[in-house]
Amino acid sequence: MEEERSSGVIGRLLGGVNRTMRRLLFTFMSSGPIPQHIAFIMDGNRRFAKKWKLEEGAGHKAGFLALMSVLKYCYEVGVKYVTVYAFSLDNFNRRPDEVQYVMDIMHEKIEGFLKELDMVNRYGVRVLFIGDLNRLDEPVRVAAEKAMEATAKNTKTYLLVCVAYTSSHEIPRAIYEACQEKSGLALALNQNGKNIDGIVNVNVVIKVVDLEKHMYMGVVPDPDILVRSSGETRLSNFLLWQSTNCLLYSPKALWPEMGFWQVVWGILKYQRSYYYLEKKKKQA
Amino acid sequence: MLYSLISRHSTMALVAESQKSGNMLLFLLWHVVHLIISVLYIVREILRAIESYLITNGYVKTNTNLNLDRVKYLGIVVDSDEARNTSQVIELLEWLSAIGVKKVCLYDREGVLKKSKEVFMEKFGSAKIPNEKLVSGPLLSKKRMDFEFVSLSDGKELVAKAANLLFKKYYVDADSEKPFFTETHLTDALKTLGAVEPDPDLLLIYGPVRCHLGFPAWRLRYSEMVHMGPLKYKKYGLILKAIHRFTKVKQNYGS
Numbered sequence: 001m002e003e004e005r006s007s008g009v010i011g012r013l014l015g016g017v018n019r020t021m022r023r024l025l026f027t028f029m030s031s032g033p034i035p036q037h038i039a040f041i042m043d044g045n046r047r048f049a050k051k052w053k054l055e056e057g058a059g060h061k062a063g064f065l066a067l068m069s070v071l072k073y074c075y076e077v078g079v080k081y082v083t084v085y086a087f088s089l090d091n092f093n094r095r096p097d098e099v100q101y102v103m104d105i106m107h108e109k110i111e112g113f114l115k116e117l118d119m120v121n122r123y124g125v126r127v128l129f130i131g132d133l134n135r136l137d138e139p140v141r142v143a144a145e146k147a148m149e150a151t152a153k154n155t156k157t158y159l160l161v162c163v164a165y166t167s168s169h170e171i172p173r174a175i176y177e178a179c180q181e182k183s184g185l186a187l188a189l190n191q192n193g194k195n196i197d198g199i200v201n202v203n204v205v206i207k208v209v210d211l212e213k214h215m216y217m218g219v220v221p222d223p224d225i226l227v228r229s230s231g232e233t234r235l236s237n238f239l240l241w242q243s244t245n246c247l248l249y250s251p252k253a254l255w256p257e258m259g260f261w262q263v264v265w266g267i268l269k270y271q272r273s274y275y276y277l278e279k280k281k282k283q284a
Numbered sequence: 285m286l287y288s289l290i291s292r293h294s295t296m297a298l299v300a301e302s303q304k305s306g307n308m309l310l311f312l313l314w315h316v317v318h319l320i321i322s323v324l325y326i327v328r329e330i331l332r333a334i335e336s337y338l339i340t341n342g343y344v345k346t347n348t349n350l351n352l353d354r355v356k357y358l359g360i361v362v363d364s365d366e367a368r369n370t371s372q373v374i375e376l377l378e379w380l381s382a383i384g385v386k387k388v389c390l391y392d393r394e395g396v397l398k399k400s401k402e403v404f405m406e407k408f409g410s411a412k413i414p415n416e417k418l419v420s421g422p423l424l425s426k427k428r429m430d431f432e433f434v435s436l437s438d439g440k441e442l443v444a445k446a447a448n449l450l451f452k453k454y455y456v457d458a459d460s461e462k463p464f465f466t467e468t469h470l471t472d473a474l475k476t477l478g479a480v481e482p483d484p485d486l487l488l489i490y491g492p493v494r495c496h497l498g499f500p501a502w503r504l505r506y507s508e509m510v511h512m513g514p515l516k517y518k519k520y521g522l523i524l525k526a527i528h529r530f531t532k533v534k535q536n537y538g539s
Contacts, residue, residue, distance in 0.1 A: 027307065031314035090538020171502060172465035175447040179462070183455045206447040208440045233508045236538065240501035241440070248494045248509060268321065273493040280393070280497065284436070 025264065026077040032271040035224035037081035038074055039246075041238055042067065044230035044254030051254070057101050062256035064109060073263045075123070075157050081220045083160040085238045089132065089169055103137050106163070110143040117150055124156025130216045131165030132173075158220060167240035170216050177214035178206050217242050224277075225270050227262070229255040245281045247273050293319060329517065336521030350383070350524065354531045357387050359484030359507065361499055363491030364394040366515040370403060376490070377408060377429065379520050383527070387430045389484050393497045395435035404431060432481050439500040446473035470502065483507060486530045488523070490515040508533060 042063055049059030067084065074082050086106065092099060113120065113127070120127075129144040136144065144163070182204045212218050222242045226235070231252040235243065247270050251262045293315070338344050358380065367373060373390075380388060390397045390404075397404075409428030450473050454462050463469070483503040487510070489496065494511035496504065510526045512518060 024310075028310045028314055028317075031311040032318070088538050093537075093539040166505075167501060168467045168505060171443065172467055172470045175443070175450060175470065176465040178447060179451045179455050179465075182451060183458075183462075204451065206444055206451055208444045211440070211444060211447060232533075233510055234506055234535070235504060235509070237505045240504050243496065243501075244439075244498040246495060248496070248511075268318070272318065272321065273495075276493050277495065280495075283393070284498075 022073075022076065022260070029077060029264070029267055029271075033274045034078045035267060035270050036079065037083070037221055037223045038079050038225045038227065038266070039083040039085070039223040039239055040067075040070065040258075041085045041226070041228040041236065042255045043228055043232055043236075045256060047230065048254045048256040056098070057105075059256060060102060060105055064105065066256045066258050069259050070263060071159065073260055075125075077263070077267065079157075081158045081160065081223075083130075083162060083217075083220070083223060083239070085162050085165070085236075087131075087163040087165070088237060089135065089164055089166045090237065092135070092164075103140050107137070107140045107143055110140070110147050113147055114143065114150065120151060121154060124154040125151060126154040126156075126158045127151045128158065128160045128219065130160050130162045132169060133164060135164040160217070160220065162216075162238070165216065166237040168237055171211075171241060173216075174211045174214040174218075175206075178210045181214070182206060182210070212241075215241060222246065225249055225266050227251065227266055229253055229258050229262075245277050245284070247277065293322070329513070332513075332522060333519060335525070336519035339521030339524050340519075350527055351531045352384050352527070355385065355486055355527055357389060357482050357484045358385050359389040359391060359487040359499070361487060361489045361491070361496055362390070362392045362397065362515055363497070364392045364396050366490060367392040367394075367396040369515065370400050372515050372518070373397065373400075374404070374407060376515070376518055377404065379518075379523060381408060381429055383523065385429065387432075389432040389434060389481065391434040391497075391499050393436045395433075395437065398433040398435055401431075401433055434500065436498045438479070439498050442474065442477060442479060442500065443470070443502070445477055446470060449473045449476060467502075474502070486510065486527065488512050488526060490518060506535060506537060 045059035045063040046056065047059070048054075048062060049056055054062075071082055087102060091102070127147050129148060133141050133144060144161075185204065217239065222244065223239060223246050225247045226239060226243050227249045228235070229251060231250050233248075233250050235248075239246075249266045249269055251258065251265070253259075253262055335344075360376070362373065377388070392398075408431070450465060450469060453473075454460060479500070483505060484507050487496065487499065487504070487507045489509060489511045490513070491497070491511075492514055494509070496509060508530050510530075512522060512526065
């Protein structure tokens, strides 16, 4: 990232030119529809480390830098919600030392984030951690909750980090929460004189909207683009429910190689598909 | 194709005009860039047609020995408007049958393919009919394929029905134990409602956009989704290529 390079006058000048060109390009792209919500599956960190013969954890570190760049470009172009698949429930099946390494990186980055809260709040980023947070190590979970609380009042842009998440967990959980809510409702009806023998009123009906209300991702609109790096064409249990009308984009770049051009191309593809997807959304 | 290109661009222009756009020049430039991209896509389509011809006629050897065992269940997503063209769908199914695919899941959002069920069943043998004994002679068995027809109502709506089943099972009695629902609970409830088929390994998407258009969510966990373009421009060789590519994919399933 150009801001982090130590630079003299030439370096700063080039950095400024770079930013201006980027701003021009993003203004040009805003002539068409800009997606409201982009989701990323950050795949390819380990392959990147292998490719460049780095030690194993270095891929994840490079991946974090790529994440920061991609976030910056998304927010600059005007995307309001960005969701990232940081850690799947399936990833707990990896070697314990690798799992611990990723947990440690997450902890380190969240703590780092908490130190920069002034800047974060100035940009108005609200951070949400999505998933079964009880599966995380205690220090990570505590840090995540602190970050969520600290940014709760921001409304300009949203960053949703999916950790300990899979759709296979999210959907039954939403059913459970919906049932809990409806049974609470039904019991309340009972107390108002319908049935008084401990049997819940079974005429309560759970609808799709009830389930969507209780999904982890129910707090934001559905994604417009779902990007999976490394050219893989599957979703690996990510946002399966929410991707009904979503453009699926699989650039060949490994996650640490993702950056500006992939974001630009993804949005251009979205603009080409916009009319069709809007038509499908209206038909639903 | 040129007509659809022009009409799509005029629509995009109308959409774009309603967006925030300060600079007229940039807006025109945007329009030009998208036109250039569309032309590039047309060129790509021509190249794909050539590639398909080469594959179909055996000039590209790598795509011929397909390990079809890896594709246990093939899913096809078709855009509903294109699905109305039954002859195109039949041609696609004939190709799949010739390749040797035995089990196909056909999805289209509005259920157009479901309505034409009889036509497909007549041509390719029978779809699963629970209470009938399936009798297939040797003459028919070559072309026979097993079908499943799925539409939008088999997705989220079915999950809502499963939710109601689970509610009735566990929440009727206020004092009963209420387990935290897991995938197993959902799968069992869905089985009761008739959703017994496995997840498709490979999903071929026929439509203008790479989007699964509401295919039942819980069945897509590890499915590879390949965009094949509009149904009317389908190509035999590219199906072979997609299946071949799929057999080379190595999945870690998260580990």
